Amino acid sequence: MPIVCKFGGSSLANSEQFKKVKDIIESDENRLYVIPSAPGKARNGDQKVTDLLILLYNMAVHKLSPNEVMSMIEARYREILDGIGIEFDLKAELDTILSTITSGKVSKSYVLSRGEYLNGKILAAYLGYDFVDAATVIRFDENGQWDEEASYRALEEMKEEHASAVIPGFYGSTPSGKIITFSRGGSDLSGAIVARGVGADLYENWTDVSGLLAVDPSIVPHPRKIKKITYEELRELSYSGAKVMHDEAMFPVIEKNIPVVIRNTNAKDEDGSYIVANVPDDMEGENITGIACRKGFDVINIEKFRMNRDLAFHRKVLSVLEANDIYLEHMPSSIDSISLVIASKYLKNKTDQLIAELQTFTNADRITVDHNIALITIVGRNMKNRVGTSAHIFGALAGANVNIRVIIQGASEMNIIVGVLDEEADKSIEAIYNATFS
Known part of the structure; x- marks a missing residue:
């Protein structure tokens, strides 16, 4: 059974990184399908190729000359090609x-995807693998929603035709060919x-760290590495702000x-972190797996005596949020009060209006x-x-003289949020x- 390897932007940032990737791929004959990102920053002061492509698109939209930005993109890929x-x-x-960009008919998604596309073609040539354009196997419907059934069907067919392949990450296409x-x-x-889609035995995600850390190392120096973690725990940490993986990436596996x-x-050669369905309860003897944080929330506190006697109270609150197109993060409550935890970005210029409507309803x-x-x-x-x-x-929070404003525990009892x-x-x-x- 094959191993699927994804390499992030830092792993493919320059020619030296390409050589490391080739060494990794060739060290195990089961590494048959490779998913590359666009080149990331090769050194301080560099820009990610995807960021350059965003700039390129914006210049084209405003009818500005793209030549300087194209030269920067070309220089990044030229260094890779010369080096390998x-x-x-x-x-x-x-x-x-x-020419596609300057035609004026191109989408932003097309432009942004070209970093992965070019990296994929170069890496395939370097490895001697087939190149499979992600547009042919990662399928979306005409509304831009990922089409699970069509994608897996296309990948099964691809596997029959290509014993090994490089498939760019990040993009796919609709039946009409739109990226x-x-x-x-x-x-x-x-x-x-x-x-x-290919029925892999293992999905390897190669990056610039040796696994997952229990906490952000910029806050706690040299934190403990997580050796094994469940899918559910990773989803919780990723959604809660840990810089781990795309928070939807667990569903397919x-x-x-x-x-x-x-x-x-x-x-x-360093051990990584494994993400699996189940971990033995006594694994490492730890009850805490990791800590993550997201900032920028507002908490709206609603108090009403005998709130619990109003059967429609929660429906009224949620209806007001829905009418104002506001996403609710959490809703802890007590017998006579309820708190609405909402990302501040959703409340821009809406707070006073929202409070007035909540009061009315x-x-x-x-x-x-x-x-x-x-x-x-x-x-x-x-x-x-x-x-x-x-x-x-x-x-610990009391010892640090921190006042807790909100306490939430998930139904699975897998997390505590403060x-x-x-x-x-x-x-x-x-x-x-x-x-x-400790």
């Missing part, structure tokens, strides 16, 4: 891209889809129970708003089986880490 020593008609490829991209970081999802490993292109006794709240998520599969986990967390002021987030995370991992 292969023949490749880069000029013809770039001319095609430029569609996933959100930034979508190559993770492309890799997972390909792994599911979960369906077929395909293990995922995060490994370091620059340290290929719910006849609340009091409505207040807390601004600049950070949500710290503590994730662990064993938390529900360990006495004292919450005490450690809350005790809301603190944005300005106190980092010291809160450090305190929790030291209390739970």
